[in-house]
Amino acid sequence: MFTTIDGIRLRIPTEEPVAPESSDCCGSGSCCPCVWDYYRAEQKAWLAQKEQKQEQESN
Secondary structure, eight states, rough: OOEEEETTEOOSSSSEEEEEEEEGOOOSSSSSSSSHHHHHHHHHHHHHHHHHHHHHHHO
């Protein structure tokens, strides 16, 4: 399943995303999206899915 978060289209992760290594970012600020932007979008998608599953299980 795919979603778009903060303008980044991504597959919703099934496991908690792992933060990129500091060496994965070039630090120039010119990458769009940056590996950190992508990571934050993955985190949001993963957390939203996790919350949705927990809500469904509690009902």
